[in-house]
Amino acid sequence: MDVCLVSLVWYFLPVYLVIQTLRFICADADFTLAWACLVGRKPEAALKGKVVWVTGASSGIGEELAYQLAECGSRLLLSARRAEELHRVKRRCMERSSLRNEDILVLPLDLLDRTSHEDKTRAAIQHFGSVDILINNGGRSQRSLFLETSMDVYQALIELNFLGTVSLTKQLLPHMTRRGTGSVVTVSSVAGLVGVPLLTGYSASKHALQGFFNSLRTELTDFPQILISTVCPGPVQSQVVHNAFTEEVDKPLFTVGDQKYKMSTERCARLILVGIANGAKEMWIAQQPFLLFYYVWQYAPTWAWSITNVLGKKRLQNFKAGLDADSTYFTKSSY
Numbered sequence: 001m002d003v004c005l006v007s008l009v010w011y012f013l014p015v016y017l018v019i020q021t022l023r024f025i026c027a028d029a030d031f032t033l034a035w036a037c038l039v040g041r042k043p044e045a046a047l048k049g050k051v052v053w054v055t056g057a058s059s060g061i062g063e064e065l066a067y068q069l070a071e072c073g074s075r076l077l078l079s080a081r082r083a084e085e086l087h088r089v090k091r092r093c094m095e096r097s098s099l100r101n102e103d104i105l106v107l108p109l110d111l112l113d114r115t116s117h118e119d120k121t122r123a124a125i126q127h128f129g130s131v132d133i134l135i136n137n138g139g140r141s142q143r144s145l146f147l148e149t150s151m152d153v154y155q156a157l158i159e160l161n162f163l164g165t166v167s168l169t170k171q172l173l174p175h176m177t178r179r180g181t182g183s184v185v186t187v188s189s190v191a192g193l194v195g196v197p198l199l200t201g202y203s204a205s206k207h208a209l210q211g212f213f214n215s216l217r218t219e220l221t222d223f224p225q226i227l228i229s230t231v232c233p234g235p236v237q238s239q240v241v242h243n244a245f246t247e248e249v250d251k252p253l254f255t256v257g258d259q260k261y262k263m264s265t266e267r268c269a270r271l272i273l274v275g276i277a278n279g280a281k282e283m284w285i286a287q288q289p290f291l292l293f294y295y296v297w298q299y300a301p302t303w304a305w306s307i308t309n310v311l312g313k314k315r316l317q318n319f320k321a322g323l324d325a326d327s328t329y330f331t332k333s334s335y
Helices: 002-026 031-039 060-072 083-095 114-128 151-179 200-219 265-277 290-299 301-320 325-330
Strands: 051-055 075-079 104-106 133-136 182-187 226-233 282-285
Touching (some): 031 282, 051 060, 060 075, 060 265, 075 083, 075 114, 104 114, 182 200, 265 282
Parallel strands (some): 075 104
């Protein structure tokens, strides 16, 4: 019997490995998240009726999250600096769902104005009675060389991406600990896991978020029903590139380039909601070959450094030549 069992294992093992390899080649999320997509809880069931606060909801991933949450039946708090854009998103949420006017609160918020976060949190709780999920999505990116970048840009990135997110979380988390339940989901980046040239300050702010929320998660072991989750997307179609910092705080980015090669915002948002519905503590979201690079960086860092040096050199050359650094660095032809 033992011999037969061993024979079966050796017979089916290659088949299993081939199947898993093919699945990975087609994957756009880490193994845990991909499995949750197949057999896990659906957001439509898990998030219906939940009160979800989305920052950075006026465009990009945050805007798409709002639409899909509305379709799931979640009640929404929409925050960003631009009130008129938030009202536009609210109208579209109502068009795409059965939510009523009172189910969606537009709550303009500036992450840099940390003195306002207590009042904003109080207003959010007063309107709905509770907040079940906070999605920290607000922030800005960067496209500039360190040697040419003002320290004001680095300060702004840390103030906005890191301290602004920490501040809002600090105001809302006590509400969740009193209730004993809740979710804090923070949109980080591939740059929160690896180093990316031209994104030194942005990458630093995202690494800071990774370290902060990983540490916070261990502090909350007495609250097992509170989810602390970080999302690490690769290239996604959004406005984050258009609004990126350059060498100076007020200097706009002139070359944005084509974003068709990036993952769609709709797919990224869907994967995030699947992860939230299934309690994922960290989500890697990217198309191939970017997802493979996540795993190489995690499990074979020496190889990853070699790959990064080659691609980073090409990225810098294109940037200095005035070309779109993102498309030449991230397109599959670069690999």
